[in-house]
Amino acid sequence: MKVTKKIDNQIIVDVFSFCKEFLLQQDENITNKQIPRLNYTLDQLEEVIDKYSKKKSKVTGTSKKDPDTNKLSEEIEKIKDQNALRSYYNNSLRHYFDTNSTEEMKNAILKSVSLNDLRYLYSLISPITLPQSRKKTEILQLLRMYFENESRTRSLKI
Structure with missing residues (x-):
């Protein structure tokens, strides 16, 4: 299956959005043994989401025209x-x-x-x-x- 850059960027945005939501909703009772803790901060995740969201909008047809x-x-x-x-x-x-x-x-x-x-x-x-x-x-x-x-x-x- 051929994956285009547009789809790649959407996958990255979706995965990192999921990770962000996961970090926000993570219960303190869950130990690291059950679900390994993500080693990213919310700021890092938001930065990546913003970066690839902008790439996605460029790929999907934002015009270069004036x-x-x-x-x-x-x-x-x-x-x-x-x-x-x-x-x-x-x-x-x-x-x-x-x-x-x-x-x-x-x-x-x-x-x-x-x-x-x-x-x-x-x-x-x-x-x-x-x-x-x-x-x-x-x-x-x-x-x-x-x-x-x-x-x-x-x-x-x-």
């Missing part, structure tokens, strides 16, 4: 509904798909908005969560298709 990367830009935070999103898309993002836009213009548009911002904008129009593998250009394309289809259906109304 916590500010999940923040939305101020301009995007103001967008709360589809009408505001439509206006923002038409004024800022739609130009990415213009046939006369240059590569510099496209790159400037991509740099002006973060991936997290685009995910938030998409969440305003769809309850479906995007996969983490989606790129900025793919999300922009999804927004474009949404607004183009919306205008197409409006034109069908009598």
Whole structure:
């Protein structure tokens, strides 16, 4: 059976936690012959538990990314509904798909908005969560298709 570091660390934490509880609840009537006394102090046990608990949390996915990367830009935070999103898309993002836009213009548009911002904008129009593998250009394309289809259906109304 292959044991991973995550499981190793959990085993260490569990064993040392048990030892700590055992020391706290150990009855004075039990002699050392019946149950050998542990040669650790509570402080030593707590130190090991803390050390390996921290390792466990690092292994299980604490992000190395800056916590500010999940923040939305101020301009995007103001967008709360589809009408505001439509206006923002038409004024800022739609130009990415213009046939006369240059590569510099496209790159400037991509740099002006973060991936997290685009995910938030998409969440305003769809309850479906995007996969983490989606790129900025793919999300922009999804927004474009949404607004183009919306205008197409409006034109069908009598």
